[in-house]
Amino acid sequence: MTDTARLLSKQSFVELGARQRAKALLDDGTFRELIDPFERLMSPWLARQGVVPQADDGVVIAKGLIEGQPAVIAAIEGAFQGGSLGEVGGAKIAGALELAAEDNRKGIPTRAVLLLETGGVRLQEANLGLAAIAEIHAAIVDLRQYQPVIGVVAGSVGCFGGMSIAAGLCSYLLVTREARLGLNGPQVIEQEAGIDEYDSRDRPFIWSLTGGEQRFASHLVDGYAADEVTQIREKIHEFLRQGVPPVHRSQQAERFLQRLGALDAAPQIDPATVRRLYQGDRS
Amino acid sequence: MSTHSPRGLHWFQALSDGAAQVGGLPPSLKVADAQLGEWPARYLTVVADPANRFARARDGEVGLLEGWGLAHAVDQAIAADRDQPHKRVLIAIVDVPSQAYGRREEALGIHQALAGAADSYARARLAGHPVIALLVGKAMSGAFLAHGYQANRLIALRDDGVMVHAMGKASAARVTLRSLEELEALAASVPPMAYDIDSYASLGLLWQTLPVSNAEQPSPSDLGRVQESLIEAVKDVQASGRDLSSRLGADNRSASRQVRDLLRAQW
Numbered sequence: 001m002t003d004t005a006r007l008l009s010k011q012s013f014v015e016l017g018a019r020q021r022a023k024a025l026l027d028d029g030t031f032r033e034l035i036d037p038f039e040r041l042m043s044p045w046l047a048r049q050g051v052v053p054q055a056d057d058g059v060v061i062a063k064g065l066i067e068g069q070p071a072v073i074a075a076i077e078g079a080f081q082g083g084s085l086g087e088v089g090g091a092k093i094a095g096a097l098e099l100a101a102e103d104n105r106k107g108i109p110t111r112a113v114l115l116l117e118t119g120g121v122r123l124q125e126a127n128l129g130l131a132a133i134a135e136i137h138a139a140i141v142d143l144r145q146y147q148p149v150i151g152v153v154a155g156s157v158g159c160f161g162g163m164s165i166a167a168g169l170c171s172y173l174l175v176t177r178e179a180r181l182g183l184n185g186p187q188v189i190e191q192e193a194g195i196d197e198y199d200s201r202d203r204p205f206i207w208s209l210t211g212g213e214q215r216f217a218s219h220l221v222d223g224y225a226a227d228e229v230t231q232i233r234e235k236i237h238e239f240l241r242q243g244v245p246p247v248h249r250s251q252q253a254e255r256f257l258q259r260l261g262a263l264d265a266a267p268q269i270d271p272a273t274v275r276r277l278y279q280g281d282r283s
Numbered sequence: 284m285s286t287h288s289p290r291g292l293h294w295f296q297a298l299s300d301g302a303a304q305v306g307g308l309p310p311s312l313k314v315a316d317a318q319l320g321e322w323p324a325r326y327l328t329v330v331a332d333p334a335n336r337f338a339r340a341r342d343g344e345v346g347l348l349e350g351w352g353l354a355h356a357v358d359q360a361i362a363a364d365r366d367q368p369h370k371r372v373l374i375a376i377v378d379v380p381s382q383a384y385g386r387r388e389e390a391l392g393i394h395q396a397l398a399g400a401a402d403s404y405a406r407a408r409l410a411g412h413p414v415i416a417l418l419v420g421k422a423m424s425g426a427f428l429a430h431g432y433q434a435n436r437l438i439a440l441r442d443d444g445v446m447v448h449a450m451g452k453a454s455a456a457r458v459t460l461r462s463l464e465e466l467e468a469l470a471a472s473v474p475p476m477a478y479d480i481d482s483y484a485s486l487g488l489l490w491q492t493l494p495v496s497n498a499e500q501p502s503p504s505d506l507g508r509v510q511e512s513l514i515e516a517v518k519d520v521q522a523s524g525r526d527l528s529s530r531l532g533a534d535n536r537s538a539s540r541q542v543r544d545l546l547r548a549q550w
Contacts, residue, residue: 034549091542121449128475134432141405168398183394192384250402253354265336
């Protein structure tokens with residue numbers, strides 16, 4: 001392929017919607033959506049608050065194959081309500097992961113890939129979103145006993161709130177430069193802690209602390225890819241071939257406590273300090 | 284000065300009955316091994332530490348040290364009981380006003396610290412430890428996801444000071460572009476948005492709600508009633524599975540069940 005042909009064949013992943021993303025990651029011709037939009041299983045809570053619901057509640061669940069092996073993809077649509085999770089969307093993800101774990105207990109090696117573009121709990125469904133996210137956490141930890149669970153934060157929404165905890169539970173986490181990963185959204189931190197602590201309108205500052213490149217350099221994620229379908233696909237294949245890691249990042253309490261113990265927490269922090277503190281023994 | 288109520292500490296002291304605290308943990312964590320009825324139990328709670336090295340976590344918030352510290356305390360129990368046929372009970376006493384909001388927290392990966400805690404509680408449950416969360420105060424958002432929400436059973440005191448929510452009112456109003464008054468009016472009519480414990484109970488997530496005479500400082504009869512409920516909860520766990528399916532029964536969660544039924548049918 002000539003360079004020009006290669007350039008023309010490149011496809012942005014970030015620009016794809018949730019359904020197209022899932023399709024792009026499954027082996028050709030194997031995509032099958034569960035509870036598709038024609039089922040019209042929508043949020044029972046939004047309409048009464050004057051918010052127009054969406055037929056898939058912003059979550060696409062697709063089964064298919066990845067490198068010939070059974071897989072399920074849960075893709076969050078960042079364009080609907082900021083990718084926020086309510087009762088239905090949350091239950092779709094939790095339920096799919098629960099069935100994948102059940103498959104494995106029956107000898108079917110179903111793996112899961114989560115495409116995370118989400119602000120976290122949908123505040124219009126507050127406590128049911130939070131409950132669903134707890135169930136997603138439970139299901140990831142359960143499934144992870146058998147198969148790797150892969151999280152992808154491509155952008156442009158990023159991954160926040162309770163779903164950033166879900167990202168932290170994944171066996172492997174893949175990000176792009178567009179991605180942001182953090183517990184609290186910048187606006188909320190500014191509201192709670194003041195603009196000197198966190199300026200939500202200072203985009204370079206926010207990316208320097210929580211952007212994909214920084215997270216990769218700080219060993220808080222496992223892979224860093226360009227915004228390109230083929231690259232993301234190949235990274236996912238690579239992680240799936242590696243299988244379940246011997247120790248997950250979220251199982252390293254002692255190591256993180258030791259690192260945090262070595263930090264002088266008095267001065268305000270900068271990105272380079274985080275990299276120095278966490279780099280070294282990537283495991 | 285701390286504005287956070289010491290009720291979590293009071294319930295911890297009453298339930299752990301003066302047992303020695305587990306050492307080697309951040310000062311904002313209180314952890315002790317004691318009894319619950321006939322069973323060994325590890326009690327865990329997060330308390331305000333005005334001298335916390337991380338300034339944004341001095342008022343009982345769950346921050347970096349608290350998340351990883353809880354994970355470590357639960358991991359210890361899992362490891363110690365690995366070869367025991369009967370795993371100790373884990374009681375998470377929940378009174379957490381929020382996660383910590385700060386630049387250091389985001390930069391150092393507070394999401395990962397909270398994942399550490401959720402991971403350990405979930406693995407303890409899967410390993411056969413009965414895990415019970417006792418909600419005595421606030422159970423807010425990410426803090427609750429890290430400390431309590433992975434329990435087999437959730438028990439709440441029936442008290443105005445007990446609250447489960449995804450976000451404090453002021454921030455929720457800002458993020459959803461509503462006035463505080465609009466938010467409160469909606470919260471009153473939409474059960475999952477409400478801030479009171481009875482509305483939360485209608486979602487079917489709680490195993491029991493318990494009236495007590497003093498939620499701040501338990502009386503002997505309050506303590507007895509709560510211990511009785513904890514023991515019943517452990518028995519209920521022992522008689523059923525290790526998953527969270529017991530939370531799905533309420534009318535207000537019919538969509539959660541419908542989604543799961545359809546997924547299974549189409550799987």
